[in-house]
Amino acid sequence: MGAAAAGRLHALARCGSLSPALSTTTAPRSSRGLRALCTLSTTLRSGAGEDEIERIRREFEDAKRNYLSIPAAIKDMPKMNPQGIYVNKNVKLDDLQVYGFDYDYTLSRYTEHLQCLIYDLAKKHLVNELKYPESCLQYEYDRSFPIRGLYYDKLKGCLLKLDFFGSIEPDACFFGRRKLSLSEIKELYGTRHIGRDQARQLVGLMDVFCFSEDKHFDGNSWRELFDVVIAQANKPTFYNSDHPFRVYDTQKDTLAFTAVDKFLPDQVYYHGCLKSFLQITKWRGPEVIYFGDHLLSDLRGPSKAGWRTAAVIQELEDEIEIQNSDGYRFQQAKLSIIHDLLGKVHATVVSTEKGQVYRALLDELNAERRQCRSGMRDLFNSSFGATFLTDTGRESSFAYHIHQYADIYTSKLENFLSYAPESWLHPPHDIKIMPHNAKVPASLFSTS
Structure with a gap:
């Protein structure tokens, strides 16, 4: 040459x-x-790109034919345990000497009727005490609308669901009961991402409605199970304040002004702070595990203090049951295939003359993706989808806080009865974020 x-x-x-x-x-x-x-x-x-588009088209048509039935491989996949304990950080149960508990929705679990009662009481308070219009009384509690982990914008009046990175979910932003379009979201916020300044106006709805703890002191027998009982702790300020402890007289309903330098098992204490609590008990942080349902007010403080933390999230059980269903896993596998095909299409170069064929395939794939996402969301909640996941399959902001503040999490305390006291709980090596979220691979569909 x-x-x-x-x-x-x-x-x-x-x-x-x-x-x-x-x-x-x-x-x-x-x-x-x-x-x-x-x-x-x-x-x-x-x-070559035009040939590639035709090949991707054939793959897509083959995949759609396989969509007609659920593959046996999906049905045979192992199920996640709805009553399991899921681990973000290693915990040796036999290293723990002290167990602490929040009361509402941790030690005490309530029926769904409580939500309706609290909603009705809140309506009456707004109208009778704060002089809201009497028309507010006509509204009824809709348990199918909200989920945990949402954010309320105090300035703009919007109810939002955020993803792991703090961006607004396009199909989960409501003004009242009206879902906002993507263009309306961008008009209000400029971008889907919530910056630090905008985040200050958001209120996180990290727990379910509950009464104040002091409403439940209807007997003494349960107190005998605990070394220390504290009410009106005013979390989360309990963890960083210098408030003194006060002794509560359960007979006279009064507080004593004497200094508290030791805890007695037959007493109830009010207020206080973490600093004084540790000085009195002499308990070391790694020996203590605290259970709570509210990620910010219950677990953020103990986590920063070096305690081990456990989140009790009652929604976990239902969401795992849905993720275990053949229908959900079928949609998840379909979505995985569509994402693979979309990646191939976007990586393909075609001539201007073939642009229409390229765009037609792209539109079909995007429409199929929207249908899959909608179907998966509706299995959980038609308005906001899953508590732990976004429509795109990413972890939600709520999941981010669990990962940040909870060493372990489960649906209820009774689940610990299935584990030996000396168990060593450790996260799966192949899971990066939420260990209860099973991944369904696209390979379970045969496209040959």
């Missing part, structure tokens, strides 16, 4: 990566030759 021919082949191999700055430094005759070779290379690549 002559030197000139070798040079042309070398230029052809490099022309796809030549920048305008490089091409202008070449001699005029050589640059014309290189431009011709680059045009030829682009034409060849677009021709």
